[in-house]
Amino acid sequence: MLSSLFKSVLLLAFVLSIAACSSLYPDKKLHTGQHQLLSQLSAQLQQAKLPADALAFVAYPLDNAAEKVSYQAEKSMQPASTMKLLTSIAALEQLGPAYRGKTQLLAYEQAQTKMQHPLVLKGVADMDFTLQQLWYLLQQAHDQGIRQVPAIQIDRSWFNPARPELTALPFDETPREYYNLLPDALFLQRNMLGIRLQSTADSISGQFYPSLHGLELVTTQVQLTDMPCAEWYPHPHQLAFKRQPDNVQLVLQGEFPKNCQKRDYLQLINRVDFSRLVVQQLWQQISGQKEVPVLEQNAAEATVLLAEHQSRTLAEVLRDINKSSDNAVTRQLYLTLGAQQGAVGTQLTAQSSELQIRSFISSLGLDHSSLIVENGSGLSRSERISPQLMTALLQHAYQARYQPELIASMPLAGVDGTLKRRFTQPQTQGKARLKTGTLRNVVALAGFVTDQSGRTWVVASFINDPKSGRGRDVLDSLIEWITRQQDKNSLQ
The missing domain is CATH 3.40.710.10 (DD-peptidase/beta-lactamase superfamily)
Structure with missing residues (x-):
């Protein structure tokens, strides 16, 4: 009343x-x-x-x-x-x-065949930095004669903290969705990776797109059920992220519908591992150099600009x-x-x-x-x-x-x-x-x-x-x- x-x-x-x-x-x-x-x-x-x-x-x-x-x-x-x-x-x-964010490929020295110091990939809030754009930056280093580097550094320090995901609490129960993506000065592919899952009545297979060397999808722990395909969603408890000595694994767990296909773009792995695997793979494809260390470091002293990508204008x-x-x-x-x-x-x-x-x-x-x-x-x-x-x-x-x-x-x-x-x-x-x-x-x-x-x-x-x-x-x-x-x- x-x-x-x-x-x-x-x-x-x-x-x-x-x-x-x-x-x-x-x-x-x-x-x-x-x-x-x-x-x-x-x-x-x-x-x-x-x-x-x-x-x-x-x-x-x-x-x-x-x-x-x-x-x-x-x-x-x-x-x-x-x-x-x-x-x-x-x-x-x-x-x-007309403001534009940017991603820079820097060096501590002038370009030469065998670099004495690392290359530096520095993010300055580029909104449009894709895998294709990363390939283009690394290709420009190769075009300038660089063939071997002791390491490649990733500098996210333009934002403080550089790694907000280490302390931020999830906004809701779907932290892998794009709308929950936390800021990153190096906004590489927006840290999103495609996953495709397909099952029959008695088996399941899956793959990432793009595929990355050193990243493995494990589906052996999945139990196939008769649940409707539309009801399945990759909740956090169904995807376990594991670092192994030679690779990184994403382990699919729990139940998955029989005779079902699912495809999505999600934040599937740690952004540091994602950047490392992508940079290593592309540099190896371009230069032929294998097993290049990729390090997360502030690189303020690297001032030689080798290449740069700029995002669309703010108005766009x-x-x-x-x-x-x-x-x-x-x-x-x-x-x-x-x-x-x-x-x-x-x-x-x-x-x-x-x-x-x-x-x-x-x-x-x-x-x-x-x-x-x-x-x-x-x-x-x-x-x-x-x-x-x-x-x-x-x-x-x-x-x-x-x-x-x-x-x-x-x-x-x-x-x-x-x-x-x-x-x-x-x-x-x-x-x-x-x-x-x-x-x-x-x-x-x-x-x-x-x-x-x-x-x-x-x-x-x-x-x-x-x-x-x-x-x-x-x-x-x-x-x-x-x-x-x-x-x-x-x-x-």
């Missing part, structure tokens, strides 16, 4: 909060429209069995902030992947749209970040903000990145007391931001010189990215550029919406609740309401 009364009070407070806001407007149509929005959102929350205080939002046309509609505007909320907009805006301002990378909601690339970019400023003693790169973002927000004269930032991607249990701060940042970005680059990176309603199958009705399709956000306890939308008069609105809306998925229609209704609005002055 008390619980029902409490929910009713919260819903009433929700109604009154926007009613108070709308009472500022003498225009009757506007006043009525906001009450209709409020009533609809309240009813939807109640139908979804969500408390009113789970919702927070701000929306207003950029040319007239006085028409703002909001609820709990200053409440610090979990933003999920809408936090990528903050990282994107800060990066455009501080790095510029932002499309992956926002349209596809790429967590791994966002976390790389977030650390780049701090690393680009140079090391300050033993300061962690993530701390430096946070300082850069807060300094940027302060330079705009905005209050960032609602902000908690951990990795800049929203894939976090701790990150927070208020709708008021998010909309203020978006308003600044819309008026800034790099607005086209940001806008082009955001999903277009009903057309592409994470909104391809959302807002597909004629009234909304193509009328909004919105970043989505989803966690188990969060749904969110933030970005820009065009109304019937052609005006651009800025909006940030969040629902935080263990059952937040029930509230997606609430946020969609807010966007649909904005698309129906008209500039009252244009009707006179």
Whole structure:
């Protein structure tokens, strides 16, 4: 009984909060429209069995902030992947749209047939460093006459710590998935390896792609069962990583369906072993030199540049970040903000990145007391931001010189990215550029919406609740309401 009364009070407070806001407007149509929005959102929350205080939002046309509609505007909320907009805006301002990460092949001496010192592969947050690009760098060393090296060093020290995976706790129960990839200054193939498994009624076989010398897939411990093929997933307890004297083994354990084929890209082995095996194999293929040691070392004194690969520009990378909601690339970019400023003693790169973002927000004269930032991607249990701060940042970005680059990176309603199958009705399709956000306890939308008069609105809306998925229609209704609005002055 008390619980029902409490929910009713919260819903009433929700109604009154926007009613108070709308009472500022003498225009009757506007006043009525906001009450209709409020009533609809309240009813939807109640139908979804969500408390009113789970919702927070701000929306207003950029040319007239006085028409703002909001609820709990200053409440610090979990933003999920809408936090990528903050990282994107800060990066455009501080790095510029033409910024590129890079991977360098360095030496301690000029190129010669038999090098006296190691070659160095140094990562500087290259977002696009693939096995093909690694082959190209090593081939350039060979083209300059290098045939033998005492070792090859891998330098990941541009980020501090260089090996975050050694201490980081898993975000959820699927740590091998791409979205859980931790940052790495040497982002080689994004540490992802393909695996293909195939079974008959009485046997199972498997392989990696690409295949790597020194990496073996062991399937002898698998028990074949009649479970449906679609139900099998390589959970951590089913894949055991083992180092042997002559190779590295990935041991498949537990049950696997009969007559089943599975193929996936996953973080299958330790990134150090992955890099070592790949570098050794490619250098042997190119130079013919066998058993070259590959070492993880800071190599600041290696200053002779032999070859370099550069990633796509930031403006291009932002499309992956926002349209596809790429967590791994966002976390790389977030650390780049701090690393680009140079090391300050033993300061962690993530701390430096946070300082850069807060300094940027302060330079705009905005209050960032609602902000908690951990990795800049929203894939976090701790990150927070208020709708008021998010909309203020978006308003600044819309008026800034790099607005086209940001806008082009955001999903277009009903057309592409994470909104391809959302807002597909004629009234909304193509009328909004919105970043989505989803966690188990969060749904969110933030970005820009065009109304019937052609005006651009800025909006940030969040629902935080263990059952937040029930509230997606609430946020969609807010966007649909904005698309129906008209500039009252244009009707006179």
